[in-house]
Amino acid sequence: MAEKTIGIYLFEGFEELDALGPWEVLASWTQQYPDDGWRVRLVADTTSPVQAAKGAVIVPQEIRSGDVDVVIVPGGDGARAVMHDPKVLDWLRHVKESGAVVVSVCTGALVLASAGLLRNRPATTYFAAFDELRAVDNSIDLRTDERWVDDGDIVTGAGISAGIDMALHLVDRLVGTERAREVRRHIQYDPEPPV
Amino acid sequence: MAEKTIGIYLFEGFEELDALGPWEVLASWTQQYPDDGWRVRLVADTTSPVQAAKGAVIVPQEIRSGDVDVVIVPGGDGARAVMHDPKVLDWLRHVKESGAVVVSVCTGALVLASAGLLRNRPATTYFAAFDELRAVDNSIDLRTDERWVDDGDIVTGAGISAGIDMALHLVDRLVGTERAREVRRHIQYDPEPPV
Numbered sequence: 001m002a003e004k005t006i007g008i009y010l011f012e013g014f015e016e017l018d019a020l021g022p023w024e025v026l027a028s029w030t031q032q033y034p035d036d037g038w039r040v041r042l043v044a045d046t047t048s049p050v051q052a053a054k055g056a057v058i059v060p061q062e063i064r065s066g067d068v069d070v071v072i073v074p075g076g077d078g079a080r081a082v083m084h085d086p087k088v089l090d091w092l093r094h095v096k097e098s099g100a101v102v103v104s105v106c107t108g109a110l111v112l113a114s115a116g117l118l119r120n121r122p123a124t125t126y127f128a129a130f131d132e133l134r135a136v137d138n139s140i141d142l143r144t145d146e147r148w149v150d151d152g153d154i155v156t157g158a159g160i161s162a163g164i165d166m167a168l169h170l171v172d173r174l175v176g177t178e179r180a181r182e183v184r185r186h187i188q189y190d191p192e193p194p195v
Numbered sequence: 196m197a198e199k200t201i202g203i204y205l206f207e208g209f210e211e212l213d214a215l216g217p218w219e220v221l222a223s224w225t226q227q228y229p230d231d232g233w234r235v236r237l238v239a240d241t242t243s244p245v246q247a248a249k250g251a252v253i254v255p256q257e258i259r260s261g262d263v264d265v266v267i268v269p270g271g272d273g274a275r276a277v278m279h280d281p282k283v284l285d286w287l288r289h290v291k292e293s294g295a296v297v298v299s300v301c302t303g304a305l306v307l308a309s310a311g312l313l314r315n316r317p318a319t320t321y322f323a324a325f326d327e328l329r330a331v332d333n334s335i336d337l338r339t340d341e342r343w344v345d346d347g348d349i350v351t352g353a354g355i356s357a358g359i360d361m362a363l364h365l366v367d368r369l370v371g372t373e374r375a376r377e378v379r380r381h382i383q384y385d386p387e388p389p390v
Contacts, residue, residue: 015219016218016222017215017219017382020211020212020215020219020251021212021216023249024210024211024215024356027211027249027250027251028249031249042251049244054219054223055256056215056218056222056253056256057253058251058252059244059252059253059254061250061252106383126383127383147385147387147389159382159383160219160381160383161359161382161383161384162383164356164386165386168388168389168390169389172389177390180390184388186355187212187355187356188301188322188353188354188355188356188357189388190342190356190388191360191384191388192342192360193360193379193385194342194360194363194364194367195364195372195375195376
């Protein structure tokens with residue numbers, strides 16, 4: 001069986017934890033359980049270093065391609081430029097039409113909406129971006145109280161830290177609950193917000 | 196008042212979320228509230244790109260220096276090499292003697308212990324590394340049930356995702372509870388582990 005690929009798409013001004021939270025979950029899974037048949041890669045338009053929203057600089061591992069089974073689009077201030085980049089929107093429409101699952105975290109949903117992928121679909125986004133998302137596509141059935149929304153070939157997450165919860169859900173969906181529990185245990189994800 | 200600096204120390208094989216979880220919390224805080232007088236930087240031995248434990252490559256922002264008020268040492272497989280690097284151990288001892296708070300996440304505690312900084316102190320680490328930490332320094336008062344342990348000039352966190360909780364605690368300690376709540380809200384940290 002050919003290995004399946006999850007691509008986490010990095011762009012200038014992506015929000016660090018939107019991408020690196022799911023990365024930690026998914027890379028922990030795929031490294032420890034190679035027999036599950038999945039790999040995860042940090043992809044971008046080129047392999048040049050990308051500066052994230054808070055200033056961290058990450059070097060992408062691969063150039064984004066159409067040969068991908070799951071694409072994750074993080075949010076961040078940079079999403080407002082990416083949502084007007086026809087090459088990225090075409091890529092997302094293409095991979096979805098090819099059968100990939102297209103996923104967003106936080107304001108990454110703006111990019112999916114701009115590509116027309118959220119038309120008449122349930123979705124969520126960063127709590128401070130609900131109006132902005134409605135302005136892109138008023139047909140979206142906005143789920144303002146959910147941590148993530150799984151609508152089959154489209155999955156959207158709420159803001160920033162929600163990507164961790166959503167990525168664990170993806171492991172549950174792609175492999176199974178016991179595997180997702182093992183990954184949760186590995187990253188010692190027993191959150192106790194102190195404030 | 197001079198700006199104070201938090202350095203998050205990157206090394207080959209650091210665990211991505213150990214560093215980038217606190218980074219998201221602390222950079223969200225310092226970017227939004229510059230008048231609080233703090234900055235946070237990703238530091239390393241050189242400014243060459245650093246490959247993390249799961250394969251992500253990060254470009255450090257600055258070379259580590261003694262002029263720092265808080266140092267955060269992440270864990271990851273690479274911590275087992277760093278704990279035997281006398282230059283890093285000397286640096287940590289030096290910054291602590293200069294009045295800095297020295298912080299670890301996950302197996303970063305092995306590095307602090309190897310530097311002698313945890314002698315007769317309460318501390319925690321990754322749940323799978325308790326015995327390894329005891330083997331480095333048997334005098335440590337290991338708190339195996341705590342998400343983080345604040346012992347004044349030494350703060351230690353549990354595994355991987357615990358760095359997020361611990362970083363919010365640091366904001367609470369360094370500024371106040373209301374500020375930490377604002378940062379928590381900004382990163383939409385209302386965790387709902389799905390499994």
